[in-house]
Amino acid sequence: MSVLPKKNDLGFFEIRLESIGGLGANLAGKMLAEAGVVGSGFNGVSFSSYGSEKKGSPVKAHIRFCDMTTNIRDTTPVERPHVVGVFHENLSKTVNVISGMYEDSLVLVNSSKSPAELKEKLKLVGGTIAVVDATGIALEEKNRVNMAMLGGLFRLCEFLDFEHMKGIIRKSLEKKYPGAVEPALRTFQRGYDEVQFQTFALPEGLEMPMPKRWDIPVYGYETQAIGGMVSNPGNSILKDLSISRSGMMPHFDEEKCIHCAACDTACPDFCFVWDEAADKKGRPQMFLQGIDYQYCKGCLKCVVACPTEALTSNRETDGYGEAHRVPHRFNLAVKSG
Numbered sequence: 001m002s003v004l005p006k007k008n009d010l011g012f013f014e015i016r017l018e019s020i021g022g023l024g025a026n027l028a029g030k031m032l033a034e035a036g037v038v039g040s041g042f043n044g045v046s047f048s049s050y051g052s053e054k055k056g057s058p059v060k061a062h063i064r065f066c067d068m069t070t071n072i073r074d075t076t077p078v079e080r081p082h083v084v085g086v087f088h089e090n091l092s093k094t095v096n097v098i099s100g101m102y103e104d105s106l107v108l109v110n111s112s113k114s115p116a117e118l119k120e121k122l123k124l125v126g127g128t129i130a131v132v133d134a135t136g137i138a139l140e141e142k143n144r145v146n147m148a149m150l151g152g153l154f155r156l157c158e159f160l161d162f163e164h165m166k167g168i169i170r171k172s173l174e175k176k177y178p179g180a181v182e183p184a185l186r187t188f189q190r191g192y193d194e195v196q197f198q199t200f201a202l203p204e205g206l207e208m209p210m211p212k213r214w215d216i217p218v219y220g221y222e223t224q225a226i227g228g229m230v231s232n233p234g235n236s237i238l239k240d241l242s243i244s245r246s247g248m249m250p251h252f253d254e255e256k257c258i259h260c261a262a263c264d265t266a267c268p269d270f271c272f273v274w275d276e277a278a279d280k281k282g283r284p285q286m287f288l289q290g291i292d293y294q295y296c297k298g299c300l301k302c303v304v305a306c307p308t309e310a311l312t313s314n315r316e317t318d319g320y321g322e323a324h325r326v327p328h329r330f331n332l333a334v335k336s337g
Helices: 025-039 089-093 115-122 134-141 145-156 162-173 178-193 262-266 301-305 320-324
Strands: 013-020 043-050 058-066 083-086 106-110 127-132 196-200 248-252 272-278 284-291 311-315
Touching: 013 025, 013 089, 025 043, 025 058, 025 145, 025 162, 083 089, 083 145, 089 115, 106 115, 106 145, 115 127, 115 196, 127 145, 134 145, 134 178, 134 311, 145 162, 145 178, 162 178, 248 284, 248 320, 262 272, 262 301, 301 311
Parallel strands: 013 083, 083 106, 106 127
Antiparallel strands: 013 058, 043 058, 127 196, 248 311, 272 284
């Protein structure tokens, strides 16, 4: 019989998945819980939290396991996870994905970076970082990121039955999507096999940061301005949609561009930057300068619309968006310090 490696004061082993809508974290959480309950004989529960916008917006999935003799009467969000699965490494730009980790917690990140690089990016004080290039595996196997991440999570959670999970994958897909079964199993296996680990000891004299609630607004009864005035209103100009990209992004080839604006017509997020200049006959025309990748969520509608292949779909590589971004010249909003 399987034994949980550690428990909190309530007797739970807790897992939190940090993702964006569309990467399948909600389904991964349900399948993970089923594997623990049916395959390994634990009590378990899985539930997710997300806002009104699903695809591309932050999603959290919460999983709890405990012994059969312990009742689960707690369905609050997991604040002190023993394992964290980060389905999109750029979530760390806007979400504290490692909030509440213990000194001996494990965090699995979908990334092609090294554990040492991710330690700096995530601002992790101590703990174990596991890395798997789930996006790359999914693209190569023509499958979903969540299958590769599930493989990595099973590598971290050795108390779960790996072979039983394969049966769950097969059962979940073979009736409606029989052609997806073998790619999903290969993706799951590669996610399990290709994880890299590195443990970082907590420096002497330091403690792990306490968790911060993500659902508490900045302004409340005692902190709002006089009269309830919103001093820093939300503005789409200030948004960074780069965390919504799930592996692919458009690349722009200026030499092939005929400045037809088909891309700008198709783009839902005002990503394309234009400037007025004289054409060969001296007439004023609008010319495409490039893409402001801050607003690009990787929908690739522009690639489909482009008639000359000046825009192509490519795997997003680290730093490409920042290096090739052509920023809009807005003078309409200023970020508050």
